[in-house]
Amino acid sequence: MTVTRGTDKKVWLDPDPEERGFSRLDAAPFPPFEPGWVWLVGAGPGAPGLLTLLAYHALQTADIVIYDALVNPDVIRWVRPGAQVEFAGKRGGKPSAKQRDISLRLIELAQAGKRVLRLKGGDPLIFGRGAEECETLAAAGVPFRIVPGVSSGAGGLAYAGIPATHRDTNHSVIFLTGHDANGQIPSGVDWRAIATASPVIVMYMAMKNLPGIAERLMTFGRDRADPLAIVSRVSLPDQSVRETTLGEVVCLLREEEPPTPAIIVVGKVANLRQSLNWYVEGLRENSLG
Amino acid sequence: MTVTRGTDKKVWLDPDPEERGFSRLDAAPFPPFEPGWVWLVGAGPGAPGLLTLLAYHALQTADIVIYDALVNPDVIRWVRPGAQVEFAGKRGGKPSAKQRDISLRLIELAQAGKRVLRLKGGDPLIFGRGAEECETLAAAGVPFRIVPGVSSGAGGLAYAGIPATHRDTNHSVIFLTGHDANGQIPSGVDWRAIATASPVIVMYMAMKNLPGIAERLMTFGRDRADPLAIVSRVSLPDQSVRETTLGEVVCLLREEEPPTPAIIVVGKVANLRQSLNWYVEGLRENSLG
Numbered sequence: 001m002t003v004t005r006g007t008d009k010k011v012w013l014d015p016d017p018e019e020r021g022f023s024r025l026d027a028a029p030f031p032p033f034e035p036g037w038v039w040l041v042g043a044g045p046g047a048p049g050l051l052t053l054l055a056y057h058a059l060q061t062a063d064i065v066i067y068d069a070l071v072n073p074d075v076i077r078w079v080r081p082g083a084q085v086e087f088a089g090k091r092g093g094k095p096s097a098k099q100r101d102i103s104l105r106l107i108e109l110a111q112a113g114k115r116v117l118r119l120k121g122g123d124p125l126i127f128g129r130g131a132e133e134c135e136t137l138a139a140a141g142v143p144f145r146i147v148p149g150v151s152s153g154a155g156g157l158a159y160a161g162i163p164a165t166h167r168d169t170n171h172s173v174i175f176l177t178g179h180d181a182n183g184q185i186p187s188g189v190d191w192r193a194i195a196t197a198s199p200v201i202v203m204y205m206a207m208k209n210l211p212g213i214a215e216r217l218m219t220f221g222r223d224r225a226d227p228l229a230i231v232s233r234v235s236l237p238d239q240s241v242r243e244t245t246l247g248e249v250v251c252l253l254r255e256e257e258p259p260t261p262a263i264i265v266v267g268k269v270a271n272l273r274q275s276l277n278w279y280v281e282g283l284r285e286n287s288l289g
Numbered sequence: 290m291t292v293t294r295g296t297d298k299k300v301w302l303d304p305d306p307e308e309r310g311f312s313r314l315d316a317a318p319f320p321p322f323e324p325g326w327v328w329l330v331g332a333g334p335g336a337p338g339l340l341t342l343l344a345y346h347a348l349q350t351a352d353i354v355i356y357d358a359l360v361n362p363d364v365i366r367w368v369r370p371g372a373q374v375e376f377a378g379k380r381g382g383k384p385s386a387k388q389r390d391i392s393l394r395l396i397e398l399a400q401a402g403k404r405v406l407r408l409k410g411g412d413p414l415i416f417g418r419g420a421e422e423c424e425t426l427a428a429a430g431v432p433f434r435i436v437p438g439v440s441s442g443a444g445g446l447a448y449a450g451i452p453a454t455h456r457d458t459n460h461s462v463i464f465l466t467g468h469d470a471n472g473q474i475p476s477g478v479d480w481r482a483i484a485t486a487s488p489v490i491v492m493y494m495a496m497k498n499l500p501g502i503a504e505r506l507m508t509f510g511r512d513r514a515d516p517l518a519i520v521s522r523v524s525l526p527d528q529s530v531r532e533t534t535l536g537e538v539v540c541l542l543r544e545e546e547p548p549t550p551a552i553i554v555v556g557k558v559a560n561l562r563q564s565l566n567w568y569v570e571g572l573r574e575n576s577l578g
Contacts, residue, residue: 019370020349020369020370021312021315021349022311022312022313022314022315022345022346022349023310023311023312023315024311025311025345026310026311026312028577029575029576029577030338030575030577031338031572031575031577031578042444044341045437047343048342049319049320049341049342049343049346049436050341050342050343050436050437051341051342052333052338052339052340052341052342052439053337053338053339053340053341053342053345053577054336054338054339054577054578056311056314056342057311057338060309060310060311080309081308081309123439123443123444123447123453124447125444125446125447125452125453125454126443126444126452126453126454126462127454128454129456130452131452131454131455131558131561131565132455132456134564134565134567135561135564135565138564138565139564143567144567145567145572146447146448146450146565146567147338147339147447147578148334148339148439148443148444148445148446148447148448149439149444150341150412150437150438150439150444151440151443151444154412154415154437154440154443155331155412155414155415155437155438155439155440156437157414157437158412158413158414158435158436158437159435159437161435163414163415163419163420164412164414164415164464165414165415165416165417165420165464165466166420166421167418167421167470171465171466171469171475171477171478172463172464172465172466172475172478172483173415173463173464174461174462174463174464174486174487175453175454175461175462175463175464176460176461177454177460177461180460181456186460186461188460189460189461190485190486192482193481193482193485193486193487194461194486194487196479196482196486197463197479197482197483197485197486197487198463198482198483198486269420272420272424275423275424275427275428276420276423276424276427276435278423278432278433278434278435283320283434286318286319286320287318288317288318288319288320288342288343289319289320289343289436
């Protein structure tokens with residue numbers, strides 16, 4: 001291996017330079033998943049190849065995996081043989097009495113000495129209620145680790161050829177959830193400031209409330225001609241992207257219902273898809289990403 | 290494997306249920322890395338365990354790896370034997386003539402028939418100039434793929450026990466870069482709107498300009514008592530976190546210089562670290578994450 005470097009930091013060379021491939025990771029010193037622990041793990045936007053190494057390691061060592069609706073079922077095939085798998089999904093921003101039940105289940109399993117893998121779509125701490133689950137674990141004295149994942153609305157947008165930032169376009173980006181605990185447009189939000197603070201707005205779980213949100217943004221001065229993209233089923237073979245504008249999206253939604261889950265992007269970065277859309281026929285058939 | 294599910298989606302079970310560990314991934318149908326292609330890959334915030342499976346696959350198949358200063362050198366040990374490694378770093382928001390050179394180098398190598406892995410810290414499309422590199426590749430007719438990574442300021446903050454969102458705290462979060470192309474506070478930014486649009490502001494590369502940014506936020510009404518955390522060297526064993534407030538951070542910076550790179554978080558979510566800080570002695574010594 002030829003190493004050309006501009007800094008003097010030591011490069012940690014592999015003990016056996018002839019080894020390669022995934023198999024050598026079986027000997028790598030990943031942190032042990034101890035009995036009685038909960039690992040809260042992000043599964044990424046969908047493509048199994050976007051799991052982190054730590055997430056895969058957790059799938060190989062957990063005693064039980066409790067996963068959300070947003071986790072790609074193909075990822076579940078990687079759970080180690082003999083492990084238990086439980087579905088704990090909810091969808092659509094409906095009021096849910098289940099969050100408390102899920103947290104209690106995690107505590108119960110950990111206190112029974114299980115290695116508990118709580119697997120959530122995207123990143124567990126970005127609109128994923130992972131922080132609440134960890135607070136409950138901490139209060140109960142259950143030790144936990146958080147393994148971040150690629151969030152659909154951040155890195156995941158790469159699969160639509162849409163960068164969250166571009167130096168010519170924006171020095172900031174706003175991530176926003178499209179519904180509150182009751183499924184309504186979040187009421188505590190300062191829509192005037194949101195409309196003007198950043199050239200790019202990325203919305204999660206906003207399809208249902210999109211007409212009302214678009215209206216608010218335009219009322220507070222956001223340009224009707226601002227490009228808007230709806231990216232459905234991010235990073236999966238059936239990903240689809242609808243391109244329109246803030247002013248025209250309401251008409252589009254009267255004609256069709258883009259599949260969910262979807263991420264909605266407002267801003268000129270959506271136009272960069274014209275040159276950056278690499279996830280096309282021939283590539284998108286691959287089930288791993 | 291016991292599968293308990295609430296939906297009727299098919300679970301894709303592994304062909305050989307007795308196999309486990311990383312080694313079985315060597316037979317998984319990852320997308321081929323073709324000669325003449327550039328893969329633009331995010332390496333995540335630092336911990337090697339936060340690489341995605343696709344990123345690791347790319348390290349195993351690339352002919353040449355061109356990496357940034359923000360990439361953990363420990364990740365470079367995983368490059369396949371025989372591959373070439375080039376450092377193409379820049380740091381500190383200085384004006385850089387090198388971006389154009391880097392893009393031209395990628396094109397040259399791809400046109401020579403190499404499998405070119407461009408490895409960037411965090412996520413390549415979040416304040417990483419990855420979109421610009423891809424635009425140049427597209428214009429030159431060089432085929433490329435983008436592999437997103439965990440961004441330091443989004444998922445990476447999990448290692449500080451700070452969630453980017455919490456249902457009780459914020460329905461939105463702003464990501465902001467602290468310097469423009471000339472290393473100055475970005476001038477096109479509407480600081481009044483930024484100050485009020487979201488309860489949480491996450492800043493990248495903002496250490497140098499932090500006093501000026503903090504002043505602008507307070508001038509436009511942001512509470513001086515708002516918690517502020519400086520997270521240095523996210524997810525690495527020498528990660529450090531300084532906790533203060535928006536009003537007091539200037540005094541803190543007169544006394545000490547927190548290590549960079551660092552992510553700065555403003556907002557009440559920073560206080561959640563008191564119960565969510567799991568990355569402590571005994572865990573943080575592990576070099577993989």
